[in-house]
Amino acid sequence: xxxxxxxxxxxxxxxxxxxxxxxxxxxxxxxxxxxxxxxxxxxxxxxxxxxxxxxxxxxxxxxxxxxxxxxxxxxxxxxxxxxxxxxxxxxxxxxxxxxxxxxxxxxxxxxxxxxxxxxxxxxxxxxxxxxxxxxxxxxxxxxxxxxxxxxxxxxxxxxxxxxxxxxxxxxxxxxxxxxxxxxxxxxxxxxxxxxxxxxxxxxxxxxxxxxxxxxxxxxxxxxxxxxxxxxxxxxxxxxxxxxxxxxxxxxxxxxxxx
Amino acid sequence: xxxxxxxxxxxxxxxxxxxxxxxxxxxxxxxxxxxxxxxxxxxxxxxxxxxxxxxxxxxxxxxxxxxxxxxxxxxxxxxxxxxxxxxxxxxxxxxxxxxxxxxxxxxxxxxxxxxxxxxxxxxxxxxxxxxxxxxxxxxxxxxxxxxxxxxxxxxxxxxxxxxxxxxxxxxxxxxxxxxxxxxxxxxxxxxxxxxxxxxxxxxxxxxxxxxxxxxxxxxxxxxxxxxxxxxxxxxxxxxxxxxxxxxxxxxxxxxxxxxxxxxxxxxxxxxxxxxxxxxxxxxxxxxxxxxxxxxxxxxxxxxxxxxxxxxxxxxxxxxxxxxxxxxxxxxxxxxxxxxxx
Numbered sequence: 205x206x207x208x209x210x211x212x213x214x215x216x217x218x219x220x221x222x223x224x225x226x227x228x229x230x231x232x233x234x235x236x237x238x239x240x241x242x243x244x245x246x247x248x249x250x251x252x253x254x255x256x257x258x259x260x261x262x263x264x265x266x267x268x269x270x271x272x273x274x275x276x277x278x279x280x281x282x283x284x285x286x287x288x289x290x291x292x293x294x295x296x297x298x299x300x301x302x303x304x305x306x307x308x309x310x311x312x313x314x315x316x317x318x319x320x321x322x323x324x325x326x327x328x329x330x331x332x333x334x335x336x337x338x339x340x341x342x343x344x345x346x347x348x349x350x351x352x353x354x355x356x357x358x359x360x361x362x363x364x365x366x367x368x369x370x371x372x373x374x375x376x377x378x379x380x381x382x383x384x385x386x387x388x389x390x391x392x393x394x395x396x397x398x399x400x401x402x403x404x405x406x407x408x409x410x411x412x413x414x415x416x417x418x419x420x421x422x423x424x425x426x427x428x429x430x431x432x433x434x435x436x437x438x439x440x441x442x443x444x445x446x447x448x449x450x451x452x453x454x455x456x457x458x459x460x461x462x
Numbered sequence: 463x464x465x466x467x468x469x470x471x472x473x474x475x476x477x478x479x480x481x482x483x484x485x486x487x488x489x490x491x492x493x494x495x496x497x498x499x500x501x502x503x504x505x506x507x508x509x510x511x512x513x514x515x516x517x518x519x520x521x522x523x524x525x526x527x528x529x530x531x532x533x534x535x536x537x538x539x540x541x542x543x544x545x546x547x548x549x550x551x552x553x554x555x556x557x558x559x560x561x562x563x564x565x566x567x568x569x570x571x572x573x574x575x576x577x578x579x580x581x582x583x584x585x586x587x588x589x590x591x592x593x594x595x596x597x598x599x600x601x602x603x604x605x606x607x608x609x610x611x612x613x614x615x616x617x618x619x620x621x622x623x624x625x626x627x628x629x630x631x632x633x634x635x636x637x638x639x640x641x642x643x644x645x646x647x648x649x650x651x652x653x654x655x656x657x658x659x660x661x662x663x664x665x666x667x668x669x670x671x672x673x674x675x676x677x678x679x680x681x682x683x684x685x686x687x688x689x690x691x692x693x694x695x696x697x698x699x700x701x702x703x704x705x706x707x708x709x710x711x712x713x714x715x716x717x718x719x720x721x722x723x724x725x726x727x728x729x730x731x732x733x734x735x736x737x738x739x740x741x742x743x744x745x746x747x748x749x750x751x752x753x754x755x756x757x758x759x760x761x762x763x764x765x766x767x768x769x770x771x772x773x774x775x776x777x778x779x780x781x782x783x784x785x786x787x788x789x790x791x792x793x794x795x796x797x798x799x800x801x802x803x
Binding site: 281302307316320330333 | 644647648651652653654655656658659661662663665666667668669670671672673674680726791
């Protein structure tokens with residue numbers, strides 16, 4: 205398997221605070237990769253660094269063999285990395301359909317002129333974009349809410365909408381920041397199936413942050429445990445879960461299986 | 463799709479145009495010249511308010527110097543028609559003639575210049591996140607007024623006088639329709655959705671692959687273009703362009719229209735432009751009936767400047783009791799392009 209994402213010696217400081225320190229890891233193409241660690245261990249910062257919201261103080265990030273360190277976020281997204289947010293960032297006043305269509309925007313070819321004049325070619329393209337968006341909406345079981353304002357949706361639906369929106373950018377790698385946060389057990393079950401479908405049907409590599417250990421153990425094929433920006437363990441989830449260092453730092457002494 | 467919508471908007475506008483034109487015919491004379499000018503002003507403010515709404519309501523940035531762009535449009539088009547070409551005023555009965563076409567061209571050129579200035583201002587300030595645009599545009603509005611005050615070629619503080627009265631009701635209607643259709647089509651296309659997403663959440667928008675700086679600048683420039691058109695029409699309606707017409711107070715008035723109408727609602731801007739323009743004309747004549755107070759040796763005279771106080775109170779009341787404005791984010795059916803299949 206080839207490396208899709210490769211992070212090498214990445215460090216990031218907020219002033220004197222070391223958020224991520226000398227971080228190195230590779231995400232092979234086609235796996236579901238889990239990044240776990242206690243609160244404040246630098247997981248979300250890692251996501252922010254990969255997606256270009258922050259520029260790393262040190263180190264390099266490669267995506268598909270090309271360096272993407274310091275690129276603007278929208279360029280990185282256009283290059284094939286999409287993400288969701290820990291605390292949802294939905295376009296609340298737009299409809300569910302429009303939320304997804306925004307993410308299709310960058311590949312739309314119609315220029316401003318043909319859009320404003322609503323030329324036939326533009327209308328054709330609009331139909332295609334709409335069809336693609338509706339397909340994603342159906343995949344997420346949101347078709348009854350397609351024309352509702354996103355802010356009126358329940359929390360679980362919003363989580364799925366965000367995943368759909370990330371997928372609409374046609375990524376090769378999707379970063380999910382705590383996708384199961386706030387979900388009930390049944391929703392979590394469905395989410396696990398969904399994550400596997402994303403990988404199997406759409407051939408999208410998944411990198412996820414999660415606190416929900418059951419989800420991590422079930423779907424992730426590889427995990428990396430970090431604490432205070434440093435790697436504690438890496439590898440198969442079942443082996444990592446029994447690593448004494450992990451138990452101590454993350455699960456708490458004797459807290460395995462929570 | 464939108465098969466029926468453009469004609470419906472067109473029919474509404476034509477009906478409005480027909481009614482006003484018929485009622486203002488000399489033989490009918492229900493609407494006299496004064497009322498007609500008020501309606502024409504309303505339509506110009508429709509252009510100005512809805513184009514500011516693109517910047518403030520649709521992209522969610524905060525521009526405070528919209529009239530500065532109107533000033534550019536007014537002075538550029540006024541210079542072309544008055545100082546360079548010295549066009550004679552058109553005969554009132556003539557619908558279309560060569561000078562009228564030149565005038566329309568001059569209005570567009572004014573809009574293009576305003577758009578150019580918009581690019582110059584928008585590009586550096588919109589790259590930053592936060593309230594920089596408000597500060598820069600506020601300064602710009604004052605700078606443009608000061609510059610115009612000091613250019614003798616366009617009349618300095620006296621203003622540019624003797625502009626031929628080319629802005630007929632028909633032409634203003636035409637431009638207003640053009641601007642509204644432009645904005646409506648923009649909202650209902652991929653580029654417009656990108657702009658809306660910036661208002662909703664700039665970071666998420668960027669992480670959906672939207673080049674947020676580009677779309678903020680693009681919307682700002684389109685807004686400036688429309689404001690330039692509005693300013694050009696205003697100058698050719700009032701037959702003069704004066705620096706104070708484009709100062710902070712008129713900019714604030716347009717801003718109030720946007721907020722009163724509803725952020726992001728073109729319909730709201732249209733309704734508010736009509737309401738507030740008519741209100742201001744009404745207040746202007748009503749103030750004449752207020753007697754002069756005498757308290758001891760002090761004389762209190764209520765002048766027309768008090769109209770602005772009424773606006774300020776109105777804005778406070780809107781913010782307190784109807785935060786979302788008259789229309790909220792809703793649009794009239796005419797201005798929606800349905801995409802149900």
